[in-house]
Amino acid sequence: MKITDAVIKEHGLAKGEFSRIVDMLGREPNLLELGIFSVMWSEHCSYKSSRVHLRNFPTKGPAVLQGPGENAGVVDIGGGLAVVFKMESHNHPSFIEPYQGAATGVGGILRDVFTMGARPVANLNSLRFGSLDNPKTAFLVQGVAAGIAGYGNCMGVPTVGGEVYFNDCYNGNCLVNAMTVGIVKKDRIFKGNASGIGNPVIYVGSKTGRDGIHGATMASDVFGEGGEERRPTVQVGDPFAEKLLLEACLELFKTDYVVGIQDMGAAGLTSSSVEMAGRGGTGIEIDVDLVPRREDGMSGYEVMLSESQERMLLVARKGAEEDVAKIFRKWDLDVQVIGRVIDGKKVRILEGGKLAAEIPVAALTDDAPVYERPMQRPDWQDGVNSLNMKDVPLPRDYNDVLLKLISSGNIASKEFIYTQYDHMVRTDTVVCPGSDAAVIRLKGTDTGLAMTVDCNPTYCFLDPFTGGAIAVAEAARNLAASGARPLALTDCLNFGSPERPEVMWQFKEAVMGIREACLELGIPVIGGNVSLYNETSGKAIHPTPAIGMVGLIDDIKHHQTQWFKEAKDVIYLIGTGGEGLGGSEYLKTIHGLEKGLPPRLDLKREKSVQEACLTAIKAGIIRSAHDVSEGGLAVAVAEACFNPDGLLGAELDVDIQGLRIDEALFGEAQSRIIVSLRMGDIARLRDICVKAGAPAKAIGAVTSTPCLRVWNLRKWKFIEMDVERLKDAWSGSLERMLHAGL
Amino acid sequence: MKFGIIVFPGSNCDHDCYHAVKHVFNKEARYIWHKETSLEGLDCLILPGGFSYGDYLRTGAIARFSPVMSAVAGFAKKGGLVLGICNGFQILTEAGLLPGVLMRNKGLKFICKRAWLKVGNNSTVFSSAYEAGAVVNIPIAHADGNYFADADTMKRLEDENRIIFRYCDKEGNTTPDANPNGSCGNVAAIVNASGNVMGTMPHPERACEDILGRADGRAVFESILRGLAG
Numbered sequence: 001m002k003i004t005d006a007v008i009k010e011h012g013l014a015k016g017e018f019s020r021i022v023d024m025l026g027r028e029p030n031l032l033e034l035g036i037f038s039v040m041w042s043e044h045c046s047y048k049s050s051r052v053h054l055r056n057f058p059t060k061g062p063a064v065l066q067g068p069g070e071n072a073g074v075v076d077i078g079g080g081l082a083v084v085f086k087m088e089s090h091n092h093p094s095f096i097e098p099y100q101g102a103a104t105g106v107g108g109i110l111r112d113v114f115t116m117g118a119r120p121v122a123n124l125n126s127l128r129f130g131s132l133d134n135p136k137t138a139f140l141v142q143g144v145a146a147g148i149a150g151y152g153n154c155m156g157v158p159t160v161g162g163e164v165y166f167n168d169c170y171n172g173n174c175l176v177n178a179m180t181v182g183i184v185k186k187d188r189i190f191k192g193n194a195s196g197i198g199n200p201v202i203y204v205g206s207k208t209g210r211d212g213i214h215g216a217t218m219a220s221d222v223f224g225e226g227g228e229e230r231r232p233t234v235q236v237g238d239p240f241a242e243k244l245l246l247e248a249c250l251e252l253f254k255t256d257y258v259v260g261i262q263d264m265g266a267a268g269l270t271s272s273s274v275e276m277a278g279r280g281g282t283g284i285e286i287d288v289d290l291v292p293r294r295e296d297g298m299s300g301y302e303v304m305l306s307e308s309q310e311r312m313l314l315v316a317r318k319g320a321e322e323d324v325a326k327i328f329r330k331w332d333l334d335v336q337v338i339g340r341v342i343d344g345k346k347v348r349i350l351e352g353g354k355l356a357a358e359i360p361v362a363a364l365t366d367d368a369p370v371y372e373r374p375m376q377r378p379d380w381q382d383g384v385n386s387l388n389m390k391d392v393p394l395p396r397d398y399n400d401v402l403l404k405l406i407s408s409g410n411i412a413s414k415e416f417i418y419t420q421y422d423h424m425v426r427t428d429t430v431v432c433p434g435s436d437a438a439v440i441r442l443k444g445t446d447t448g449l450a451m452t453v454d455c456n457p458t459y460c461f462l463d464p465f466t467g468g469a470i471a472v473a474e475a476a477r478n479l480a481a482s483g484a485r486p487l488a489l490t491d492c493l494n495f496g497s498p499e500r501p502e503v504m505w506q507f508k509e510a511v512m513g514i515r516e517a518c519l520e521l522g523i524p525v526i527g528g529n530v531s532l533y534n535e536t537s538g539k540a541i542h543p544t545p546a547i548g549m550v551g552l553i554d555d556i557k558h559h560q561t562q563w564f565k566e567a568k569d570v571i572y573l574i575g576t577g578g579e580g581l582g583g584s585e586y587l588k589t590i591h592g593l594e595k596g597l598p599p600r601l602d603l604k605r606e607k608s609v610q611e612a613c614l615t616a617i618k619a620g621i622i623r624s625a626h627d628v629s630e631g632g633l634a635v636a637v638a639e640a641c642f643n644p645d646g647l648l649g650a651e652l653d654v655d656i657q658g659l660r661i662d663e664a665l666f667g668e669a670q671s672r673i674i675v676s677l678r679m680g681d682i683a684r685l686r687d688i689c690v691k692a693g694a695p696a697k698a699i700g701a702v703t704s705t706p707c708l709r710v711w712n713l714r715k716w717k718f719i720e721m722d723v724e725r726l727k728d729a730w731s732g733s734l735e736r737m738l739h740a741g742l
Numbered sequence: 743m744k745f746g747i748i749v750f751p752g753s754n755c756d757h758d759c760y761h762a763v764k765h766v767f768n769k770e771a772r773y774i775w776h777k778e779t780s781l782e783g784l785d786c787l788i789l790p791g792g793f794s795y796g797d798y799l800r801t802g803a804i805a806r807f808s809p810v811m812s813a814v815a816g817f818a819k820k821g822g823l824v825l826g827i828c829n830g831f832q833i834l835t836e837a838g839l840l841p842g843v844l845m846r847n848k849g850l851k852f853i854c855k856r857a858w859l860k861v862g863n864n865s866t867v868f869s870s871a872y873e874a875g876a877v878v879n880i881p882i883a884h885a886d887g888n889y890f891a892d893a894d895t896m897k898r899l900e901d902e903n904r905i906i907f908r909y910c911d912k913e914g915n916t917t918p919d920a921n922p923n924g925s926c927g928n929v930a931a932i933v934n935a936s937g938n939v940m941g942t943m944p945h946p947e948r949a950c951e952d953i954l955g956r957a958d959g960r961a962v963f964e965s966i967l968r969g970l971a972g
Contacts, residue, residue, distance in 0.1 A: 146851070149852045153852055154754075156793075240793060240796025241796075243796075244751055331751065332751065419853055419854055420853070420854070422852070422883045424881050424883060424948050424954075425754060425948075427758045427951075556953065
């Protein structure tokens with residue numbers, strides 16, 4: 001086949017990029033070589049637009065054992081153990097085919113974690129859909145939830161947490177970000193490294209089919225109308241095969257046969273072999289005729305570019321081939337030596353006994369294009385940032401506002417979704433989905449892990465720097481409210497087309513915001529993923545830098561949930577109120593405005609509030625802790641009343657101190673945690689807060705009557721609501737809205 | 743007193759059952775690969791939850807042909823105790839060791855939540871540690887838990903007092919609203935005619951420790967231990 005301009009374009013390569021390939025090879029590439037370049041130089045695999053910005057992330061820390069660059073990051077958690085985690089996007093496929101797209105997203109991130117030698121112990125996800133009245137939303141939500149459930153449940157890995165947002169900006173591009181957390185013995189970590197000239201390269205797992213060819217290239221393009229036509233590029237998941245692959249790999253990791261191992265994710269056999277050779281400083285030779293196939297007549301091009309799922313590539317010690325094979329055969333999996341590690345830093349593909357492709361490894365990895373794309377603050381930014389509060393009338397009935405807010409898509413309970421996920425398998429889940437962060441115990445130790453994912457896309461749209469910083473701060477706050485000290489984070493940076501300067505500006509701002517929060521709070525970035533081109537017909541999504549964070553609980557006895565526990569406990573607010581309604585759920589839901597500036601974030605204050613909360617939980621005096629986020633103080637207190645073991649009420653007295661009433665009740669000022677405690681422990685809490693430098697004051701009490709009353713200086717009653725009624729509105733509304741949309 | 747936990751390809755509650763037996767109740771346990779055929783020296787078999795053979799074709803339909811299953815049938819025939827949990831229950835019905843079948847949930851979705859259960863017969867070897875009529879709380883996690891049996895079989899189960907758990911509300915009413923999956927007669931767990939084989943959709947192994955919430959599943963294991971101690 002002749003390499004024409006049309007062929008180059010079909011491969012998603014720019015003309016300049018093609019000339020660069022010709023220069024590097026000293027000749028024109030053949031079709032197979034072009035295919036290999038096309039996937040390795042795709043945005044998805046090469047990070048060519050984002051790389052220059054990602055360098056700004058702080059990635060080191062005393063406990064970090066593996067930062068970005070491997071299949072997943074690793075942090076030491078003491079006792080000879082380490083936690084391995086990463087988050088990854090599967091946005092484009094999920095929009096085209098929601099069930100398989102989401103399912104294979106889960107499958108891919110699970111492989112990234114167990115390829116490091118870890119047993120996956122928890123899954124989380126961060127999902128974004130279009131508005132609830134968009135006809136496609138219900139279909140996507142149902143498909144994505146069922147896909148995540150279908151894969152994760154079968155794998156026996158509990159899906160313990162996540163977040164779901166609805167916003168018009170995702171009408172043409174949903175986001176599916178999946179995160180896996182695993183545990184590994186510190187001295188048994190495996191890496192994707194091809195070393196030892198002559199060592200065998202072994203293919204294990206499912207057979208290779210024609211599915212998912214050019215998936216990475218698709219994920220690096222915008223959608224126009226009719227994007228569904230790309231359905232054949234979506235892979236099909238087989239969680240049963242992956243469960244067998246997981247158990248077989250974990251059995252293999254107990255031996256000393258493995259030199260390096262990597263999963264075949266995006267760009268399949270091509271990227272796994274090239275990246276392993278790149279890290280090992282070696283070359284790899286693969287005979288495609290030896291690759292196990294699902295169908296006849298596949299070309300070398302198809303075999304190298306297939307994204308068939310549930311496959312791994314490993315480099316074993318020479319002579320251990322038969323021992324490796326025995327393990328995989330026990331689990332009824334394919335296992336086949338398909339090549340070897342070679343000298344010379346080249347990837348060589350053989351087909352029909354002939355050399356079919358030969359490319360220097362560096363051309364596909366280190367020497368792949370890196371772009372410093374132009375950046376420009378959008379000309380519409382000032383417009384969306386301006387908000388005149390005089391245009392926002394004060395509501396007449398605050399009960400009604402609270403009811404509307406608590407049943408709005410972004411605040412309502414996500415029970416309808418998470419009850420489809422097995423969140424209890426492995427019998428480690430101490431705090432199930434629905435609280436600030438999920439908590440799992442680590443059997444055989446006194447410790448536990450808390451984990452959460454966070455990102456408010458409206459904040460990021462209004463101010464990507466502050467939005468990025470708040471995503472980090474809030475994730476850390478969720479962990480602190482659960483009794484955990486943050487260890488590290490992984491990110492999934494979802495943006496529009498990098499070829500547009502305003503998108504690159506948003507990207508840079510968000511990255512710098514994340515960086516600032518990480519530096520101030522002392523939380524390293526140990527891995528992540530970038531998903532660009534999330535736009536349809538020229539309309540980009542809001543910047544969505546999702547943050548996944550894991551924290552350590554030293555003594556699992558001292559974990560905390562968000563629900564009030566007993567009547568007569570005192571409710572304290574750690575932190576203070578603040579002015580502003582910009583970017584709030586209240587403004588959007590009640591007034592239909594997505595405008596203004598997001599809440600200010602004072603990172604010093606944030607740190608002291610988290611420190612105070614964590615210290616008080618560890619001292620055993622806190623009975624509940626809940627971060628104040630979307631919907632503000634009123635919503636946070638209402639949620640704290642929804643104790644699953646029996647509803648409670650609260651009597652609150654709010655000093656509005658010159659704020660508007662709606663600001664005081666529904667404003668989303670940052671760095672606030674509401675806690676409840678016994679009357680007798682007040683002095684100790686005060687003491688702890690003073691030492692940490694965090695403001696704190698009593699704002700009310702828990703009542704046995706399930707009624708929420710909010711007073712102002714014991715005179716005016718803003719809110720008086722039956723908690724049962726609030727709970728009904730909160731727990732059933734998402735399902736009602738989705739069914740209405742089907 | 744020794745427990746055997748059968749591992750089919752795709753079992754995923756095998757570790758949880760092992761943990762409960764070995765570390766919560768301090769009894770001996772070993773895994774049995776589905777290709778093994780000897781069950782020598784074991785007192786109680788557990789067929790754990792999970793997705794044996796990916797639940798492809800029909801839940802439990804392929805696992806019943808695993809080599810270990812004829813040994814399981816022989817073990818049950820001799821009066822050995824067999825506990826099938828979730829997928830284990832599905833496999834036992836497919837193997838004909840328990841009557842009825844588990845169909846797709848009425849809402850067609852996987853459901854994971856804590857379920858209220860009313861204890862039926864408390865004189866079996868699996869339920870003697872419960873109070874009769876007690877209302878207990880144990881997690882369910884399944885897509886195919888909709889128990890179906892024809893009217894004659896249902897009548898026999900009732901007449902012979904073979905229903906161990908029924909779905910109910912918090913107050914113990916076994917109403918249609920309290921039935922999460924559409925099961926006939928709100929059935930959640932049954933035993934065979936001789937009372938030595940139990941199938942349960944709720945997961946008792948997930949409710950054995952206070953740190954995981956209410957530990958209402960402990961009594962299943964306590965009953966077995968009491969029964970084995972004779």
